[in-house]
Structures are given as structure tokens and as C-alpha cells.
Amino acid sequence: MWERENEYYSGILMNPFHFSTRRLVSQIYCGLKPASSKKQRICFEMARPSSNMVDFREVFAKAKHIAIITGAGVSAESGVPTFRGAGGYWRKWQAQELATPEAFARNPSRVWEFYHYRRELMMSKHPNPAHISIAECETRLSKQGRSVVVITQNIDELHRKAGTKHLLEIHGSLFKTRCTSCGNVTENYKSPICPALAGKGAPGPEAKDAGIPVEDLPRCEDCSGLLRPHVVWFGETLDSDILTAVEKELEICDLCLVVGTSSLVYPAAMFAPQVSARGVPVAEFNMQSTPATDKFSFHFAGPCGTTLPPALARHETEIIS
Numbered sequence: 001m002w003e004r005e006n007e008y009y010s011g012i013l014m015n016p017f018h019f020s021t022r023r024l025v026s027q028i029y030c031g032l033k034p035a036s037s038k039k040q041r042i043c044f045e046m047a048r049p050s051s052n053m054v055d056f057r058e059v060f061a062k063a064k065h066i067a068i069i070t071g072a073g074v075s076a077e078s079g080v081p082t083f084r085g086a087g088g089y090w091r092k093w094q095a096q097e098l099a100t101p102e103a104f105a106r107n108p109s110r111v112w113e114f115y116h117y118r119r120e121l122m123m124s125k126h127p128n129p130a131h132i133s134i135a136e137c138e139t140r141l142s143k144q145g146r147s148v149v150v151i152t153q154n155i156d157e158l159h160r161k162a163g164t165k166h167l168l169e170i171h172g173s174l175f176k177t178r179c180t181s182c183g184n185v186t187e188n189y190k191s192p193i194c195p196a197l198a199g200k201g202a203p204g205p206e207a208k209d210a211g212i213p214v215e216d217l218p219r220c221e222d223c224s225g226l227l228r229p230h231v232v233w234f235g236e237t238l239d240s241d242i243l244t245a246v247e248k249e250l251e252i253c254d255l256c257l258v259v260g261t262s263s264l265v266y267p268a269a270m271f272a273p274q275v276s277a278r279g280v281p282v283a284e285f286n287m288q289s290t291p292a293t294d295k296f297s298f299h300f301a302g303p304c305g306t307t308l309p310p311a312l313a314r315h316e317t318e319i320i321s
């Protein structure tokens with residue numbers, strides 16, 4: 001079963017045999033050619049993904065089922081912090097230290113303050129052109145009998161805010177809670193989520209107080225059990241129903257976009273290679289390619305808020321009634 005911690009081992013997720021075979025073939029091919037630096041260069045360029053937007057648009061125009069896998073890069077352009085990497089701290093912790101079942105068991109007040117802060121922060125954030133172009137594309141294509149599904153690791157609901165309907169949130173949502181007693185999952189957009197969290201959760205130095213008593217943290221309306229954020233924490237498995245839904249979408253898609261994350265990094269690394277192995281084109285939209293993205297058909301470098309809107313705009317062959 002896939003666990004959240006697998007993102008640390010993303011390199012392993014790629015099929016090394018496929019890669020090395022392709023690279024080997026490419027090198028042998030180049031090696032057999034008469035020594036000509038120009039020919040060699042062309043040979044290597046052919047091994048790389050295309051960044052030709054006209055070619056991509058032709059593929060896009062024919063696609064009936066488009067799967068769009070999105071990662072943190074899409075939200076970063078809306079100013080949503082990940083609390084990971086250099087400088088990514090809330091108080092003295094990074095997300096990996098707070099987004100765990102162990103941290104919640106040890107100090108539910110601190111973890112709730114962290115999530116309360118993130119929920120409140122999201123109230124001031126808006127979808128960017130990448131989110132909006134995806135949502136508009138779904139609406140437009142649905143009138144043509146074509147489908148778009150968004151598979152995201154983001155928990156901020158910016159895709160939903162932008163108007164995306166067909167959405168698979170593999171890591172859950174900041175705006176859902178789950179009861180630790182009865183398991184009930186509910187949407188929750190309250191601000192603050194409970195009176196005791198009002199004015200709490202500020203980043204910076206650790207608060208000096210003893211924290212919020214557990215009985216004053218968010219509680220279940222049905223059984224009064226302690227609620228937790230309905231998000232997949234590090235070390236937890238992904239929801240099997242959502243994974244099944246993702247698998248179905250990946251089996252029927254005839255074009256796959258990887259946006260704001262690398263195809264080599266979780267979660268796209270879980271999904272994109274299997275799509276690619278079926279011969280379905282995969283297009284990456286992110287800041288930089290990696291040496292191994294030659295497995296995929298297209299790569300468009302740059303902020304996806306800039307690269308995605310022209311890619312998903314109405315194609316001249318689209319007939320809109």
C-alpha cells in the first residue's frame with residue numbers, strides 16, 4: 001500500500017529498466033552513426049521531451065479523457081506555503097514533524113493550531129490562472145462529450161474554488177474533518193473551527209501557554225469524539241477508494257498532464273509512468289525538467305500559471321454549441 005512517506009523515495013518509483021534501456025538504445029544509436037557532432041546532437045535532442053506547443057495542441061485537440069495530476073507548484077503560485085524545505089517553518093517545525101499521527105497523539109493542540117493557521121491562511125488565497133484554466137477547460141470540454149479529471153495532492157481546495165468539479169484529492173482537504181472515534185468525515189469551513197482556536201496558531205516562537213485542553217479542540221457533532229484534519233499524514237496510507245478511482249481514470253485517459261510537480265516526484269511518479277507505459281502522451285508543466293523526463297512526450301518549463309492557460313485554451317477545431 002502506498003504511504004505518504006513514499007515521497008521520500010520517489011526516485012525508486014520510476015522503472016529503472018525502462019529508463020536504462022531507452023538511454024542505452026539512444027546511446028547505441030548515436031554510437032553507430034558516423035562521427036558528426038550535429039547528428040549526435042539531433043539524436044540526443046530527439047530523446048528529450050518536446051516543448052513544441054503546436055504539437056501539444058494537436059494531441060490536446062484529439063483527447064477525450066484528460067487526466068491532470070497537480071502538485072504543490074500550482075498552489076505555490078497562489079502564495080500557499082508548504083512548510084517544507086528551506087525556510088518552510090511553522091514555529092520551529094516543518095510539516096513533516098507536525099503532519100503525523102504521532103505528533104497528533106502527543107500534542108493534538110499544537111497540531112490543531114497548525115491546521116487552524118493553514119485554514120485561516122487559505123481564506124485569503126485565490127486560485128491562479130493555472131487553476132482557472134483547468135476548471136474552464138473541464139467546463140468547455142464537458143459540453144463536447146469530453147472529460148477532464150484533476151488528481152491532486154494539494155489539500156487547499158484551490159481547484160474546487162476555481163470551479164473544478166471532477167476532483168480527486170488524494171491527500172484529503174484542509175476543510176474536512178474526521179472523527180477519531182466514529183470515523184465520520186464532514187466538510188467544515190468554520191472560521192475559527194472552534195472557539196478555543198480563535199486567535200491561536202500564529203507562527204513564530206512556540207506559544208508559552210500549555211495549549212488548548214483536548215475537550216475544547218474540535219469535537220464530533222455525533223459522538224463528541226476528537227476530530228482531526230481529514231488529510232493524509234506522513235506514514236499513513238492513501239484512501240483505497242480514492243486510489244481505485246484514480247486507477248480507473250488513468251486507465252481511460254488518452255492524455256495526461258503533470259502540473260506543478262515533476263513526473264519523477266510523488267505523487268505523479270506513482271501515476272504518470274503507468275500512463276506513459278500504455279503509450280499515452282504525458283506532458284509536464286513545471287519550473288524545471290530533470291535529466292530523466294525524457295520518458296515523457298512534452299515538457300513546458302516555467303510557472304504553470306503562465307504555461308498552462310495557452311495550452312488548455314479553446315482549440316480551433318473545438319465546436320461549441
Ligand SMILES: [Zn+2]
Pocket residue numbers: 179180181182183184220221222223224225
Ligand atoms: Zn464521531
